[in-house]
Amino acid sequence: MVDTRDSTTKFCVAATSTTKKYLREHPEICVLSADKGNRTVVMMREDYDQKMRTFVNDDTTYERVRSDPTTRYQNGNNSLVKRLKDLKLIDHRTAKELTTHNAICPRIYGQPKAHKQNLPLRPVIPNVTAPTYKLAKYVANILQSSIHSPYNTASSFEFCDEVNNITLPEGYVMISLDVTSLFTNVPRHLVTKNIIHRWKEVDTRINLDLFLEIVEYCMEASYFCFEGQYYKQTFGTAMGSPLSPIAADIVLDAVIAQAMRSLPFEITIFRKYVDDIFMAIPRNTEQQVLQAFNNVEPRIQFTIEVEKDQKLAFLDVTVIRNPDQTLTTEWYAKPIASGRMLNYKSHHQLKHKMNVAKNFIHRVWYLTRNKSTEEIVNIIHRHLQLGNNNKTEPSSQKPPHTSQASS
Numbered sequence: 001m002v003d004t005r006d007s008t009t010k011f012c013v014a015a016t017s018t019t020k021k022y023l024r025e026h027p028e029i030c031v032l033s034a035d036k037g038n039r040t041v042v043m044m045r046e047d048y049d050q051k052m053r054t055f056v057n058d059d060t061t062y063e064r065v066r067s068d069p070t071t072r073y074q075n076g077n078n079s080l081v082k083r084l085k086d087l088k089l090i091d092h093r094t095a096k097e098l099t100t101h102n103a104i105c106p107r108i109y110g111q112p113k114a115h116k117q118n119l120p121l122r123p124v125i126p127n128v129t130a131p132t133y134k135l136a137k138y139v140a141n142i143l144q145s146s147i148h149s150p151y152n153t154a155s156s157f158e159f160c161d162e163v164n165n166i167t168l169p170e171g172y173v174m175i176s177l178d179v180t181s182l183f184t185n186v187p188r189h190l191v192t193k194n195i196i197h198r199w200k201e202v203d204t205r206i207n208l209d210l211f212l213e214i215v216e217y218c219m220e221a222s223y224f225c226f227e228g229q230y231y232k233q234t235f236g237t238a239m240g241s242p243l244s245p246i247a248a249d250i251v252l253d254a255v256i257a258q259a260m261r262s263l264p265f266e267i268t269i270f271r272k273y274v275d276d277i278f279m280a281i282p283r284n285t286e287q288q289v290l291q292a293f294n295n296v297e298p299r300i301q302f303t304i305e306v307e308k309d310q311k312l313a314f315l316d317v318t319v320i321r322n323p324d325q326t327l328t329t330e331w332y333a334k335p336i337a338s339g340r341m342l343n344y345k346s347h348h349q350l351k352h353k354m355n356v357a358k359n360f361i362h363r364v365w366y367l368t369r370n371k372s373t374e375e376i377v378n379i380i381h382r383h384l385q386l387g388n389n390n391k392t393e394p395s396s397q398k399p400p401h402t403s404q405a406s407s
Helices: 004-025 045-056 070-086 092-098 133-146 156-163 188-197 208-220 244-261 286-294 350-367 373-389
Strands: 029-033 040-044 062-065 109-112 121-124 172-179 223-226 229-233 270-273 276-282 302-306 311-314 317-321 327-331
Touching (some): 029 109, 045 109, 070 092, 070 133, 070 208, 092 133, 133 208, 133 244, 156 270, 156 317, 172 286, 172 317, 188 208, 188 244, 244 270, 244 286, 286 302, 327 350
Antiparallel strands (some): 029 040, 062 229, 172 276, 172 302, 270 276, 317 327
16 A cells, blocks of 8 residues: 555655755746745746845935944944943843844845735845844833733734624724834834833833933844845834834824824724724725824825725624624635645644644634634635645535544
């Protein structure tokens, strides 16, 4: 009897070897991971390089520097850590952890946005090797644990619980707002301003002046290398720095609060996840809302999506506005999602494959509140089968019996 696993393994090894050989022989081709959807993108190297050069040559955000500034930033980082230790604000162990000795200049790369036309790139600067990475993470953790947004939702599960208990006023519709390239458009002075404004919430022994000095230094020490040339980021925060998410969140909260004060009507529900916003507003006020948000800060601009057929996708749920204005949700997979899961016939441990299935079942079951048990089971069966067949389109076959769901 032929062991299908052995034959599959041999085929995969041979295919991998052939693909690697082909790519070595064709350096004009590059293979990249998409920024969303667990997809793989193949691009011509020339096209990728041209798009990256467009980024780094944007003199409103980046500027060239003559030489590698790593040593200078490393010395500045260690000087700040020493001051914290000398003032007995951190202990010896923490100071040792925050001190950097062998920093390496980060190298920028781009992740294709596979869900958009012409495959624009999202610039990513992996700061793990940067001189200020550990110090930036230290102050980011202080801010993250101290400052809590009144608008944030922690997950799809929390959002689902909140939305399914709401009835919108008559005449209200759902919209979502999305910030265009948030991190690189966050004004640094607003980060400082809003930390000062919310300083009473921050739980730390470090005084305000020194804390702001550290935050500003970590933002200022944002730099990278591309094609042998060094660049410094002069505006915004780097996507890849541990300080960027909380800094952007603080600023975005301030922008939201100012925009909402200018609106002459009540917002029934308002929830934010990073730079995605879900809200309900009176019908025909969509452009008024968009203008109010876009007028707050010139560099922070929003795009809008209005519900269609009483439905609106947010995170991985579809929110449905029923005829009586009540809201319900169902699990949603974005069109760009690859549908990839661990194949049941793979050589991974059984518990890993079972956990993938269990987590997926839990997510679909919990987020879907508008379908019958049979309909939910059919959805689960169909998508678990896709993982085994390595397809990305929904199967038209009749779902199998419930006992086969994990296979």
